[in-house]
Amino acid sequence: MPTDRSRPTAWALILVVTVTTSVVFELLGLPSAVLFGALLGGMAHALTSTTVLRVPPFAFRVGQALIGVTIGSLVSLSALTGMGTELLPILVVTVGTVVISLLAGRVLAVREDVSHVTGAFAMIAGGASGVVAIARELGADDRVVTVVQYLRVLVVLMAMPIVTAVVFHPEHGLGRFDPGGASFGTDLVYVAVALAGGLLVANVVPVTTAALLGPLAVAAALSSTGWLGTPAVPLVLQWTAYVLIGVQVGLRFTRASLASIARMLPLVLVIIVSMVALTAAMGATLAWLTPVDGLTAYLATTPGGLFAVLATAADSGSDVTYVMAVQLFRLLVILMFTPLLAARLRARRG
Numbered sequence: 001m002p003t004d005r006s007r008p009t010a011w012a013l014i015l016v017v018t019v020t021t022s023v024v025f026e027l028l029g030l031p032s033a034v035l036f037g038a039l040l041g042g043m044a045h046a047l048t049s050t051t052v053l054r055v056p057p058f059a060f061r062v063g064q065a066l067i068g069v070t071i072g073s074l075v076s077l078s079a080l081t082g083m084g085t086e087l088l089p090i091l092v093v094t095v096g097t098v099v100i101s102l103l104a105g106r107v108l109a110v111r112e113d114v115s116h117v118t119g120a121f122a123m124i125a126g127g128a129s130g131v132v133a134i135a136r137e138l139g140a141d142d143r144v145v146t147v148v149q150y151l152r153v154l155v156v157l158m159a160m161p162i163v164t165a166v167v168f169h170p171e172h173g174l175g176r177f178d179p180g181g182a183s184f185g186t187d188l189v190y191v192a193v194a195l196a197g198g199l200l201v202a203n204v205v206p207v208t209t210a211a212l213l214g215p216l217a218v219a220a221a222l223s224s225t226g227w228l229g230t231p232a233v234p235l236v237l238q239w240t241a242y243v244l245i246g247v248q249v250g251l252r253f254t255r256a257s258l259a260s261i262a263r264m265l266p267l268v269l270v271i272i273v274s275m276v277a278l279t280a281a282m283g284a285t286l287a288w289l290t291p292v293d294g295l296t297a298y299l300a301t302t303p304g305g306l307f308a309v310l311a312t313a314a315d316s317g318s319d320v321t322y323v324m325a326v327q328l329f330r331l332l333v334i335l336m337f338t339p340l341l342a343a344r345l346r347a348r349r350g
Contacts, residue, residue, distance in 0.1 A: 005049040014053075014247060017041040019105075026220075031153045031305060032129065035242035039146060042250020047258065057247040061199070061211045063244030064133045068212040069194045069232045070241065071130055071331065072219025074306075079325040089289035095283045095300055096328045100282070101125045101303075103277045108268065113260050116146060117345045122148035123271065125279060126334040130216075133245050134209040138342035142249050145259055152272045153304040159276055160302060160312060168295040170316035190231035195218035208339045216335070222336030279303045292322060300326035 022037030032037065045053060055063075082089055101124045109119030118140040121131050128149040135142040164170060198215025201215075201314060222228060279301055287297035296318040299309050306327055313323045 002048055002050045005045070005051045006133060007051065007053065010045045010049060010051050010053055014041040014045050018247065020244060020249070024092050030123045031157060031308075032150060032242060034239045035129065035132070035146075035246040036150065036176055038243040038246025039250040042247040043187070043253045043258075043327075044250075046251050046253045047255060053251055055244055057249070058213060059244055060248050062166075063241045063248075064211040065195050065199055065202075065215040066233065066237055066241035067129050067133045068198060068216035069191055069243065070238055070294075071127060071335070072194065072216040072221075073190070073223055073232050074212055075220035075223050075328060075332070076321075076324065076350040077224035080132070080329060081322050083322075083325050083329070084213040086290045086292075089286060090291070090326055090329060093261050093286045094326075095191055096282050097125050097301060098280055098305065098334065104271050105255075107271055108148075108264070110297060111264055111267070114264065115139075115141070117146050117342055120341065120345055121145050121338070122268075123275065124334055124338075126331040128153055128304060129204060129242070129245070130331075130335050131338070132249070132336065133241075139206050140342070140344050141257075143253055143257055144248050144261060144264075146246075148272075151265075155269075155272050155301055155309050156276060156304040160299075160305065160308065163280065163298065164295065164312060168298070168316075170295055170318070184234060186228050187231045190222060190228050191220070191233055193236060194222060208342070209335075213335065220232065233262070273277065276303065288327075292319065296322055300322045301330075304328075306331075 018034075018038045018041030020037075022034045022041045025033035025036055045051070102120055105119035105121070105123040106116070107119075108114050108123060108162065109116045114122075117138060118135075121140045121146045122137050124131055132142060132146045132149055135145040159273065194215050195237060197218040199211070201214035201218065202210035223231070280298060283298035283301040285296045285300060286293070287290065290297070292300075295316060296313065297316055299313045300323045302309050310320055312318075312322060319346045
């Protein structure tokens with residue numbers, strides 16, 4: 001039975017579980033190990049105690065902003081503009097992938113315990129960390145969205161090496177993905193400017209997800225200008241963002257919600273496998289519509305695991321810049337249109 005627990009003891013339990021599980025998940029090579037460790041840390045308290053805890057709203061907002069800066073730091077203006085004459089086929093494939101995601105979400109929403117908004121954002125293919133960070137603001141159940149989003153990423157990461165080896169038979173060891181990076185001091189300046197400017201924009205722009213999109217836009221602008229070289233968000237700050245987001249979601253779990261998510265997992269797995277297969281067909285379509293080779297097109301349209309995808313592209317000699325551009329294009333399109341999509345889904349449900 002859940003018992004009362006003092007707040008210091010509760011936060012200590014959350015910290016211990018978060019650190020321990022994050023280290024284990026990192027050693028196992030699981031995606032977003034710290035976010036899932038923090039999720040389990042929050043759940044460890046929420047499921048065993050009646051003491052109510054919440055991450056302070058400002059801290060959660062900072063977590064969202066750091067996620068936005070992390071995504072924005074990946075944006076390369078030269079890569080996106082390099083799509084050039086192939087922009088129309090890429091747009092067609094991107095729209096096709098989004099439609100597949102929404103149809104998958106609609107199938108999941110057949111369940112009475114999953115709303116249309118939750119189904120859509122649980123299945124949307126792109127920017128898992130960003131979608132999780134803003135899911136609740138969009139009216140979705142962030143517990144379902146978190147579990148399903150990262151289950152999809154895990155399935156993608158497991159399937160990708162098999163598909164790559166069996167279908168394309170590429171050579172290996174041809175290159176290595178290097179995300180670049182500036183000095184630690186420059187990285188900190190970059191994060192500080194993007195955070196301050198982005199949160200200022202968020203306070204002015206009346207958009208639900210502005211706490212993520214504002215810093216993302218400022219970070220992307222700074223990255224594109226090259227003013228600070230090729231900065232990145234220091235790993236410790238990325239971990240901080242994942243902890244703030246993960247703990248907040250974990251603290252909202254109840255035994256009933258956990259049981260509900262467990263019951264839907266068989267259906268979720270079937271939907272995810274079908275979705276991965278259909279997005280692979282989008283890759284084949286991209287290869288048919290453009291001069292790009294089949295492996296590059298497949299990796300460019302894979303719905304999840306961006307850094308693993310880029311590492312695979314580099315190792316096999318595929319066009320890493322092209323893969324990065326298409327993946328980022330889809331991610332940005334999805335995040336920019338999430339407020340509008342959520343409003344429309346809520347209106348239809350109403």
